[in-house]
Amino acid sequence: xxxxxxxxxxxxxxxxxxxxxxxxxxxxxxxxxxxxxxxxxxxxxxxxxxxxxxxxxxxxxxxxxxxxxxxxxxxxxxxxxxxxxxxxxxxxxxxxxxxxxxxxxxxxxxxxxxxxxxxxxxxxxxxxxxxxxxxxxxxxxxxxxxxxxxxxxxxxxx
Amino acid sequence: xxxxxxxxxxxxxxxxxxxxxxxxxxxxxxxxxxxxxxxxxxxxxxxxxxxxxxxxxxxxxxxxxxxxxxxxxxxxxxxxxxxxxxxxxxxxxxxxxxxxxxxxxxxxxxxxxxxxxxxxxxxxxxxxxxxxxxxxxxxxxxxxxxxxxxxxxxxxxxxxxxxxxxxxxxxxxxxxxxxxxxxxxxxxxxxxxxxxxxxxxxxxxxxxxxxxxxxxxxxxxxxxxxxxxxxxxxxxxxxxxxxxxxxxxxxxxxxxxxxxxxxxxxxxxxxxxxxxxxxxxxxxxxxxxxxxxxxxxxxxxxxxxxxxxxxxxxxxxxxxxxxxxxxxxxxxxxxxxxxxxxxxxxxxxxxxxxxxxxxxxxxxxxxxxxxxxxxxxxxxxxxxxxxxxxxxxxxxxxxxxxxxxxxxxxxxxxxxxxxxxxxxxxxx
Amino acid sequence: xxxxxxxxxxxxxxxxxxxxxxxxxxxxxxxxxxxxxxxxxxxxxxxxxxxxxxxxxxxxxxxxxxxxxxxxxxxxxxxxxxxxxxxxxxxxxxxxxxxxxxxxxxxxxxxxxxxxxxxxxxxxxxxxxxxxxxxxxxxxxxxxxxxxxxxxxxxxxxxxxxxxxxxxxxxxxxxxxxxxxxxxxxxxxxxxxxxxxxxxxxxxxxxxxxxxxxxxxxxxxxxxxxxxxxxxxxxxxxxxxxxxxxxxxxxxxxxx
Numbered sequence: 096x097x098x099x100x101x102x103x104x105x106x107x108x109x110x111x112x113x114x115x116x117x118x119x120x121x122x123x124x125x126x127x128x129x130x131x132x133x134x135x136x137x138x139x140x141x142x143x144x145x146x147x148x149x150x151x152x153x154x155x156x157x158x159x160x161x162x163x164x165x166x167x168x169x170x171x172x173x174x175x176x177x178x179x180x181x182x183x184x185x186x187x188x189x190x191x192x193x194x195x196x197x198x199x200x201x202x203x204x205x206x207x208x209x210x211x212x213x214x215x216x217x218x219x220x221x222x223x224x225x226x227x228x229x230x231x232x233x234x235x236x237x238x239x240x241x242x243x244x245x246x247x248x249x250x251x252x253x
Numbered sequence: 254x255x256x257x258x259x260x261x262x263x264x265x266x267x268x269x270x271x272x273x274x275x276x277x278x279x280x281x282x283x284x285x286x287x288x289x290x291x292x293x294x295x296x297x298x299x300x301x302x303x304x305x306x307x308x309x310x311x312x313x314x315x316x317x318x319x320x321x322x323x324x325x326x327x328x329x330x331x332x333x334x335x336x337x338x339x340x341x342x343x344x345x346x347x348x349x350x351x352x353x354x355x356x357x358x359x360x361x362x363x364x365x366x367x368x369x370x371x372x373x374x375x376x377x378x379x380x381x382x383x384x385x386x387x388x389x390x391x392x393x394x395x396x397x398x399x400x401x402x403x404x405x406x407x408x409x410x411x412x413x414x415x416x417x418x419x420x421x422x423x424x425x426x427x428x429x430x431x432x433x434x435x436x437x438x439x440x441x442x443x444x445x446x447x448x449x450x451x452x453x454x455x456x457x458x459x460x461x462x463x464x465x466x467x468x469x470x471x472x473x474x475x476x477x478x479x480x481x482x483x484x485x486x487x488x489x490x491x492x493x494x495x496x497x498x499x500x501x502x503x504x505x506x507x508x509x510x511x512x513x514x515x516x517x518x519x520x521x522x523x524x525x526x527x528x529x530x531x532x533x534x535x536x537x538x539x540x541x542x543x544x545x546x547x548x549x550x551x552x553x554x555x556x557x558x559x560x561x562x563x564x565x566x567x568x569x570x571x572x573x574x575x576x577x578x579x580x581x582x583x584x585x586x587x588x589x590x591x592x593x594x595x596x597x598x599x600x601x602x603x604x605x606x607x608x609x610x611x612x613x614x615x616x617x618x619x620x621x622x623x624x625x626x627x628x629x630x631x632x633x634x635x636x637x638x639x640x641x642x643x644x645x646x647x648x649x650x651x652x653x654x655x656x657x658x659x660x661x662x663x664x665x666x667x668x669x670x671x672x673x674x675x676x677x678x679x680x681x
Numbered sequence: 682x683x684x685x686x687x688x689x690x691x692x693x694x695x696x697x698x699x700x701x702x703x704x705x706x707x708x709x710x711x712x713x714x715x716x717x718x719x720x721x722x723x724x725x726x727x728x729x730x731x732x733x734x735x736x737x738x739x740x741x742x743x744x745x746x747x748x749x750x751x752x753x754x755x756x757x758x759x760x761x762x763x764x765x766x767x768x769x770x771x772x773x774x775x776x777x778x779x780x781x782x783x784x785x786x787x788x789x790x791x792x793x794x795x796x797x798x799x800x801x802x803x804x805x806x807x808x809x810x811x812x813x814x815x816x817x818x819x820x821x822x823x824x825x826x827x828x829x830x831x832x833x834x835x836x837x838x839x840x841x842x843x844x845x846x847x848x849x850x851x852x853x854x855x856x857x858x859x860x861x862x863x864x865x866x867x868x869x870x871x872x873x874x875x876x877x878x879x880x881x882x883x884x885x886x887x888x889x890x891x892x893x894x895x896x897x898x899x900x901x902x903x904x905x906x907x908x909x910x911x912x913x914x915x916x917x918x919x920x921x922x923x924x925x926x927x928x929x930x931x932x933x934x935x936x937x
Contacts, residue, residue, distance in 0.1 A: 099389075099421035100431050103382040106419070114357070122358050129831060131722060135363045136819045139828035143838035150874035153748045154883050178889040183740050187747050209738040209784030210889075216766065216803025220890070221736040221785075230786070269755040270846075270859040279791075280937075282808075282855035283761045283780040288846040348844020348864040355824040355843050366823035366847055462817060462921055463853035556920075626855045627937035629775055 153187035156180065160188065171246045184245065204230070207239040270348060273645055274637055279630035287622045287634045290648045292346040294618045295656045297454045297476060298483070298611055300339040302660075304451040305484010306332035307380065307443055312531065314383075314440035321531075323524050326387065327495075328488040330673035333380050334664035340373065341656050345647045365457040372453060376446050383439035385419070386432045388671045392418045413670065451480040458617060465557030465628075466564075466621040471546045478539035483610035485532045489525060490603040491664075493596060495674060496521040526594050532606070533589050540582055543613070560628045564620060568631065573616050581609015724832040725898040726871050726926070729905045729914070730807050733931040734892035737762055737805035739784035741884035741893060746782065748872060748883035750862075756780060757858045759869040760809040760884055765935055766795055767802040773935050781805075806936050807893060809884065810835065810856045810869035811917065811925030818848035818857060818868075827866065833898075833926060834873055839865050853921045871895065898926070 125141040128134055160181045161168045171177060182188055184206060186198040213226035227233055234242075271286025306328045312318045313325035344350050357370035392414045399411040421428075455476030458467040500517045507513060547565075550558060565573055585602035619634045637649030646652055668674070745760045746753055762781030766774040774790040785805070788795055816835045819827050826842040829835050842865035849857040849866060860867035872882035876895065880886070885893045896905025908914070914928040917936070929936075 099419075099423060099428065100435050102419045102421060103378070103385055107378050107382075118358050121354075126359055126825070131831060132829075134361075136816060136829040137831075138359070138361050138825040139836075140825075140838050140841055143828075143836060143841070144830060146839070147836050147870060147873045148877050150749075152875055152878070152880070154744055154886055156880070156886055178891075179740075180887050180889070183744070183887055183889070187744075205783055205786065208786040209740065210736060212784075212786040212788075214737070214785060214788055214803065215797035215800060217800065218733075218802045219736065219804045220734060221803075221805070224736060228788075267752045267755055267861040269757055269861050270864075272755070280763075280775040280777070283777055284757050284849075284858035285855045286858075288849050288859070343845075346845070348846070348859055349842065352824075352841070352843045355826070355841060359825045359841070361822055361825040364821045364823040364847065366821070366845060369823070457847075461821075461850050463851055626853060627775070629773070629937055 151189070153189050154180075154182050155188040156182075160185075163192075167246065174247050174249065176245060176248055202238050202240045204239055207243075207245075211239075268642070268644060270644070274635045274648070276633045276635065277625075277630060278633065279625075280627055281625035281630040281632060282627055285625055285632065287619065287632055289346075289618055289622060290634065291636055291650070291653045292342040292648055292656070294611070294614045295342040295653055296339070296346070297451070297458075297480075297618075298614045299335065299342060299656060299660075300451050300454050301476065301480030301483050301610065301614075302487050303332050303335040303339050303376075303484070304447040304477070305481045305486075306335060306488050307447045307484070308481050309485050309488050309528070309531070311440040311444045311447075314436055315444065321524075321528065323520065324488060324492055324528055327492060327673045328484075329380070329384060329387065330667060330671055331488060331491060331660070331664055332484075333384060334667050335660045336377055336380060337663065338656060338660045341659060343369075345652050345656070365453055365460055368453050372446065372450050376443070376450050379439055379443045379446055383436055383443060384671060385417070386435045386439065389418065389421060389432055390424050390429060391671070393422050393424050396422075417670070448477050452477050458621070463626060464621050465555075465561055465624075467617065469546055469550075471542055472617075475539065475542045475546065478535055478542060479610050479613055481535045482532065482539050483607055485528065485535065486603040486606040486610070489528050489532065489599065490607065491661075492528075493521070493525060493600050493603070497596070499674075522594070522596060525596060525599050529589050529594065529599055529602075532603075533586070536582065536586055536606070540578075540586075557628060560624045564623050564631070568623060568633075569616060569620050572612060573620070577609055577612035577616055581605055581612050585609065722831050723899055726812060726833050726876060727896055727898040727905065727909065728809065728812070728871070728927040729894045729896065729908055729930070730927060731892050731894075731930040732804055732806050732933075732936075734890045735762065735805040735807055736890055736892075737764060737781065737785040738889065739781040740887050740889065741807060742780050742782045744883040744887035745869075748875075749870070751867070752861050753782075755861060757861070757867075758782065759856075759867070760807065763806045763808060763936075764790070765802070765804055765806060765933065766790060766800055767933075767935055768795075768799050769801045770799070775935075775937070802933065804931070804933070806929075806932075807884075808854070808856075808917075809927060810871070811854055811923070811927045812871060814924030814926060815922065817851045817853070817921070817923050821847045821851040823847065827868075830873075834871050835868065836870055836873060837866050837868060839863050842866050853918050853923065854925075 123140045123142070126139070127141060128137050129141060157168060157180055164181075168181070171179070171181075184201050186200065188198070189195065191198055208227075208230055210221075210224050211226040212230055213224075213228045214221050216222050239245075269286070271288050271290075274290060275286040277285075309321065310325045310329035310332065313321040314329075344353055347353060356367060357374075360367040360370060362368070395414040396411065396418060399407050399414065402408070402411065452473040455473030458464075458476075459469055459472030461467045496517060500514060500521070503511060503514045503517060550561060585605040588598050588602040588605070591598075622632060622634070624631055637645035640646035640649050640651055739762055742758055742760055742762060745751070746758060749759055751757065751759060756779055758780035760780075761777050762785075763775060763777045764781075764785055768774070774793070774795060776790050778785075788797070812833055812835055814833070816829055819829055819835055822828075823845065824841060824843055826838045827835060827848055828838070839860075844859065844865055846859070846866070849859070857866055857868045859865065872880075872884075875882055882893075882895055885895050894905050894908075896903040896909075898906055898909070900906060901910075908930075909928050912930060914930055915932040916925045916928060917932075919925065
């Protein structure tokens, strides 16, 4: 009976041992630090990198659109809207035409007013873009694209 | 999940954490909300109570403060009842509560929170060990008394005590002396661990360099001091309630003039008077440090001071100066200082102290999020009262009340196994 | 003799490699395992924002939300655009309604009319994760669920994050938030899935004005690197010592 004082200690040690075994099975095998990394900033499940690499790309860029819609791309490249990417209005391509089959085109006034509301900011290029001081003055119930061709927005060509 | 699905879900189905209880004023960054809400107020508050209760019991076991003998055993068992509750607010706060074990599985030690699992477990082991040594002889006595008794309850208690003895039945003088020595050692180790447990809770806040209010090396020390204050106050309060209850049961059973009633009342006042001296001492330390922090911020007046001042002296003035410093510190301080202590006065003073420490936690946690990281706007926290989903229950008034109620339920249960108020020990 | 020396060298190399992995990682990874996951250390992604070019159209925010599956309606976003309108009397009006998702289509700021003749400066500042060299958000993660890749991007492991919010609190830039669907910490990844495939980030690709650019700081011939090296650039909140890696041209003292 002389060693009864140490009994709580044995229990604690046993608990730690059980925990370490459980831990071994639960923690992902690739949890650690990459070569050249350090514990402070690089301690993680190494395959988490792959999770993010495999994330689905949605915006494919103008070059992808051009593969099929050469004419439309050509037309907008001739216009002042050449700087705008197709997908900004036509929506992200993802795997179009497989998924989605057709894209939902943003034809709202809001889409045009993002740039074409005049804002009087002297040190910003925003004030140099042609725009309305109050868009409500100009056919407020109609979409801009009903009259203006976004691929050829020049007012003389209307 | 595809884009369309996420987009189509719309705002009404999607609860953004924090949006339910945050309102914004002037310019704040889009992603800023009160992410740390009532449960993070409760968390340092509850850990503080645990640490404080343990330190109170250790004052007797380690430093031989004989005047604390009666309350020491009670506060030790009470700190065990409080222990699981220190963890509860965190579980209620986590967005992924089922993954809570990750903190133990892959601790990232550069984070103050990562220490939680390990410090907390160490501390739990120390408290349990100390209680085992204090009660071991009692367990053996119970096993002997219950041996051979019939009845489900007696059988159950017999086996429970049998397990609790861990097979150590020796109650000879030498063994008991060893127990006593072990208690002193465990209590001695326990004090730094208890302070560490709470000090690092302060470190969690004090080390957040992004937060102008939290970022201060004084915060951990302030947290320890106020933790001890609140722990002592809670032990005194609970002790008063229990003793009053016993006094009144004695009055009902034996009449007001009975000797036992006088005995209980006398002992109660004696214990409370002595304990309140320690409470006053720690209060002075806590308030001094808090005021130092405040004065220092004002005097150095760093970039963040403009917005901090507008929060402290403007929006949160009532919370900080009226409720915390006034009602929670100054008033109970005077109440305890006035000579001729009465139980009733101490009772209300300890309630005010507990409230004051709670307000301090509130003003640190919520106050630290009352202003935008841009220093150009404010956020206001609206405590959800009536829950309308799990989130507003967990991080609302009722979640906090659940946390507050749990230690008393636990104490009631634990006290059935290890009575901390009645049993006379021969080994102390 | 030479054979045993080679063995000795090989073993020494192995042991050294094993020893350099911190003990705290608990698990020793074999050199092959380590190599398989090692990121490309010849890359350090950096970002360059030219605030003079930004017109506040918000197409970057729109693209980011769609690309990265961030719910459309809540005000949270991985990137946003702030508007600064500074008055002649020194007052500053700052806003970012819905993170700038729908652009800035009103001259009013929080319902207040701003008299145009009183404006001294007005401009837009796009914000995104600074992918700090010393990310404090990573330092404080208790479980190793957020980390910095070898090419400098801070990512969140959605399967391991416990949702404590410490990283959100620790970021001086307010970049992080809880993803409403996955209920874990969420942040800008510089579109890691795109840049790893040689594409630009969604916000860079969809910015019509070239206000946003991404580059590799370790490639001295990269046009972005050249600009950062040769132009006068600034970073946000360098006083926190996190060494942010999003550089700005045309930053103003009022920018927060």
